[in-house]
Amino acid sequence: MTAVTAIRGFIIARHQQDQNHTLQLRYWVRHDAGVSLISIDHQETVFFVCDENVDDIRLICRDLKGWRLKKLSLTDLNYKGVHGLYTRSLRIQREIIERLTRHAIAMMEEDIRPVDRYLMERFIFGGVEVFLQPGLPPKLRPTDYKPSLTVLSVDIETTMRADLIHSIGCYQAIYSPNSDAPNSDAPNSDAISSDSDGGVTQSCLLERVVLMRGVGNNTELIRYFPDERTLLKAWVELVKNIDPDLLIGWNVVGFDFKVLAQRAQALKVPLTIGRDQQPLQVVQSGQGKWYARIEGRNVLDGIDTLKNATFHFESYSLESVAQSLFKRGKLITHPNDRGEEIQRLYREDQPALARYNLEDCKLVWDIFVETRLIEYLIERTRLTGLSLDKVGGSAAAFDFQYLPRLHRHGYVGPEYASGASGLDAPGGFVMESLPGLYRNVLVLDFKSLYPSIIRTFKVDPCGLAEGLKASSDDTGLVPGFNQAVFSQNPSILPTIIEELWAARDQAKKRENKPLSQAIKIIMNAFYGVLGSNVCRFFDQRLAGSITLRGHQILQQTRDEIEQAFGYQVIYGDTDSVFVLLDDACKEEEAADKGNELAVYLNAWWSEQVQSRFGIESHLELEYETHYSRFLMPRMRHSEKGSKKRYAGLLRSTNGDTHMVFKGLENVRSDWTPLARELQSTLYEAVFRDQPYKEYIQMLIKQLRASELDDQLVYRRRLRQPLSDYIRMKPPHVQAALKAEAEQSKYERPVLYQPGMHVSYIMTVNGPEPVEYRRSAIDYEHYIEKQIMPVVDGILCFLDDSFEALTSQQVDLFS
Template sequence: MNPVCEPEAQQQGFILTRQQSDGADGIDFTFWLQQNNGAVSVTVTGQEAILFVFDRDAEAIKQLLQPYAGWRLIDLDLKDLEQQSVHGLYCRSLQTLRQITDLLNKHHIPMIEEDIRPVDRYLMERFIQGGVKVVRSHQGVQLKPSEYEPRLKMLSLDIETTMQADRVFSIGLYGGGISRVLIIGDGQDEPWLRYLPDERALLSAFVSEVTAFDPDIFIGWNVVGFDFRVLYERSKRLEISLKLGRDNSTVQVIQSAQGKWFCRIAGRVVLDGIDTLKGATFQFESFSLEYVANQLLERGKLLGHQSDNGFGNGLNKGEEIQQVYRDNPRQLAEYNLEDCRLVWDIFAKAQLLHYLVERSNLTGLALDKVGGSAAAFDNQYLPRLHRKGYVAPVYASGDSDLGAPGGFVMDSRPGLYKQVLVLDFKSLYPSIIRTFIVDPFALAEGTGTDCDPDDLVPGFNRGIFSRKSTILPGIIERLWQARDRAKAEQNKPLSQAIKIIMNSFYGVLGSNVCRFFDQRLSGSITLRGHEILNRTRDKIEQEFGYTVIYGDTDSVFVWLGDDFPEPQAAAEGAKLARFLNRWWVEELQQRFSLPCYLELEYETHYRRFLMPTMRHSEKGTKKRYAGIRLHSDATEETVFKGLETVRSDWTLLARRVQRELYQLIFTDQPYVEYIKQVVADLKSGKLDHELVYRKRLRRPLEQYIKQQPPHVQAAHKACDTLQKQGKLGRISAGMHIEYLITVNGPEPLQFASSPINYQHYLDRQLAPVVDTILVFLGQDFESLCAPQFKLF
């Protein structure tokens, strides 16, 4: 019986992990797939790796490779984007591939697409994204694309250790159906708590728990760079095999040349909460677990609430953990388990796993791929480009001397306004790519072939694009339609994934570390954006007489006038958007005979709006403003963009005063007495708790030689004090330093003993945030508070 006809000959699943290795008859690709009844391993054997070289180098390559076996050089009907013909260089093993690429690099022979992993190319060229269908026949195993919705099993992991991480105290595990802490000690076991006699037994029990639970996904907070790294190092030291792979293989934790840690487990994916949140474009003042949990879940950790660096109040977190473990191990276990729950709940609240699955289905990126915008672009673009008869350029070899500025930011008109509208171009850069056919393939056809002039669209930086030969606009159109469906279905993770992917396309074309970098492409996007914003501003001012006070990348801020009736502002915004959308359709048809995919939306109505000046200047700022946003349901929201209240390097005092003072002024309430009371409270010491600076050490303390900024001075003083007390003063890069400015300079919060320098806080914290808005009311901080200043 033909096996392809048997029901078991085909199976579906979702790709968890992918691996490549040299086999007996070529390169083997091993994929672990999640299926409804568990996970299965599938291996595709006898494959080759491929890269491309120019025809002109073919003879020299043949001579160089004569001593090597397992390769073949084939003349292909392909060319690069500069119309240069290429050969395909095929290798039968990964070892041969490495040897050949090293040799060609040594002889400065250019290669194309040599950096693409063969296992990734196998999936990419078959348009396989997340879901896959396995077809088995007498010819072997083949994978094909398939739509498959996985039901992934997550396990949240957290460990507690000594301060030097040279011993593991406990391991917390939390997920659907499991809530358990393994801890070294001699207490009484409970359903959620298991005591082990030593660290060897702890690690062995951890492996047993993982094997029994059989997760698809591990999640945690810095779970690769800390938890798995420590577990891996301790297992090696104790000569215990951490056999966490689904094939009973050992976990591998490695560090890249750039210092990034990676964790590889056959059939299981490890996701770090910090990287995943950042990849999904979440933004927080701090990405500590305590801070993010409080922001998303409105609850935090059970220990160490105040500080993550040891200079908050009393013991630092590391010392506190050591003490709790000595005095009350069960309390440490509760803390350990709650950290696991926090990470689990953050993933659930932010729908992070759903987002990653949708991203994988759209782009083919592995679930644990951090960033990956260039790889996502390659996965969608390269197979389509190959089918058009082209290969990619030599890496980042496009035109780079033409100048391609970033997003356009208009000079602002500073002032304190009423009735300001924001009009926003929906996904402006993807819209420009789609409308003006900004596309590497269209550029190659438009500049390198004999096209009818009527079939060409002019860009910027000498870019000329073919109307008929395109790839990227079609990809954007499909993504755009998918996002519209996702919005209609209220699928926020999918909508967010598509938005991030579309917005990354400009970055891929405009970054000199990306394959398709070319300033004819990036300039044709950003410079077109400049033109669109300028012409939109001019049209608003000419047709309606309103003043555009600011513009930033894809938005214009329109001042209707302080006397414009507030209830009519939203309708006026919608009217402006409709008019401008019609005008752009007519304009592009008349100038270029192009359909218009630009879409301007009325986004926001600020009933009060502040556009500040630059400090010590009358010029307006950029990317800094504040205002009261009026929503369609008549609710209000005070918005701060780029100002001190949203910057973590300013004190709580400055941030609070800015919020409260602006609210008073925006709502026409008295504010002079408020300012005077703040100054009086500052002088009396009532606000000392709001005067703490908090800043991160960007590099090791000993590397700050030429300059010693305040937080570095405070860190040195903390080390000195700790040493005098006989304690180990461990301060490393990445730590936040909390300090006060005293009459004797910066002092660490925990050890501050000198009187606070209140004049510093008046001059450097209160005056700047107050004067930013008072200047438009004809007043200033010093004159309002002059009598109190004399007291200092």
């Protein structure tokens, strides 16, 4: 009997292709001994069509070969019988889908890539065990495995127009799953990384080098190449020698790889950096986003990955993120002069340019380490099956987990966005607020409210299908909203939520923050999948049964607090209620009151759910926060309370206090640093019962004396190309147009693209870009538009005002 070889590893890249008129699936598996390509040949694609359309499909596709229809024992969620439509190649599948689309023939799951379907139907979520036997196709089954990965951070420096590459910086590191601080500092030495769970032991020469176009003596840092062609060829060889699993950078696809691909094409240099020796492909989607395709490797952009992991920064420039995390940044510190300085360094001091280039590479790696982004992506893959480089992907993550279980319950996924619509399915509940300046406000928060509603009330696409076809006297049914009825068995989505919930609790106990964060993001995204009309499982009976139940829960929680305890609820938002304690409550008693409320309400909700529906409650209310002072502001030019905007002095359990701002100027990047600093200082003074009048008056004096000019810069994002702003030109657009006019004078490249921030100052001649300000600053604008609204936002609750503080008139009655 032929021996079987087993490989245990992690799928780091997946590809599919037509080969010899059949479908081939290709999986690159990182394992203890290195990386292996697992090819599975002679596969078929499959999607589903309704039985009623089979005759039309046979007619429409009668001239095509390489496909077949097969009657299946499955139905769609409307109980219609279905056929599987199988093809032997991706080309044939694409042609059939195009034809059926033109004839308005409904298709189900036609968008699921075969390379993904093969894994999802086998419940393979990253970790895989591969069994190889000569003469037989590989067999794959799921396993638990955490990989060590070779990472290469890449950054290029170019001419101002990016039509010539000066240098390519490369910074290699090893990600090891059990290391809190992956080895990234050993200069050109062997790096050993180990994983006690996976048994990984790997040795690799670490590179930190800049490939420079020019003539000079090679050093440990710089290798010189006489022209751009040889520079690119050297970079290809370097990537092959390092053999990275991940290539990372900052806007690495939209700039670095795009320019590399463009210059390589112009010079006819194939960038064969794929593990199959095929060239790099850089493509742009219809929405304008750039993607890099490299066989056997993944490209991770730092900006996209941070956003996907729900990190929030005022600006996502490399300089801003690095300064926020490390208080250090680029080696050229003036962003407005950076392009010119790079050109000067290339002409006059290439070693300095190399240091700048390599430091950018290192900053990217350091950010990945500090925020544990690679660990987050690996954990996300192990939970959802998504590939490491998948951006977003909440719908795909839902599909990967849900569809195989749905199939095993006898159903196929629905046609895209074919669920019920036009029903009442609002967003999260936001309570009318009671504006005021308060003492001792508690915040009670429902832990993962929407997932807990799904879990408690059995909200589930399959459960809805089963519930709607059940007779009214059947047991085990849970009523929803919008005429929805859910069967408790089967219950796919609540079971998935339960599994994820338990996994998150374990992650918290182990203090595995990336895993905990990945689970939180996945669970919270499930409502969006059910409520978005561009998703497969969109159905407002499902979405409404979540959000309307959330409205009901918050309203009833408010009513019970007020009736049972006599406390006033001054605000509520999606999953939280803000409770004002009575005046007699002492600050040191607040936490006890909060915990008492949470215990009572959890027991109350458990009894309510059991008595009304006969099911177990998974609603969990937690005492979250105590604000010793709290401001709920008014809407501007109104007596009504605002929503999603407040500030408070947060008191921790150890007695320490710090300021918290939500939705106010202090946390909005479109307000100037002047207004934000003013709000922070003024509100804290008021909350701590400290004087504030002299501070405001001195601020005005300093402003008019030109002492605060560096705090007057507005930053706003361009939402579309400048040429699209025709009728309405907001201030930041006016400033950007002025900047581009100046750039054009000096034949400099375009400064502003959609998505970029414009920095400008309001002058006596209107908004002007920081780069090209010519006019005097309009200080009265900043007093009226930036200072006055912030001051009056809180002083109105103290019977005071900006006008009263700054009036120069003499009070005749004093």
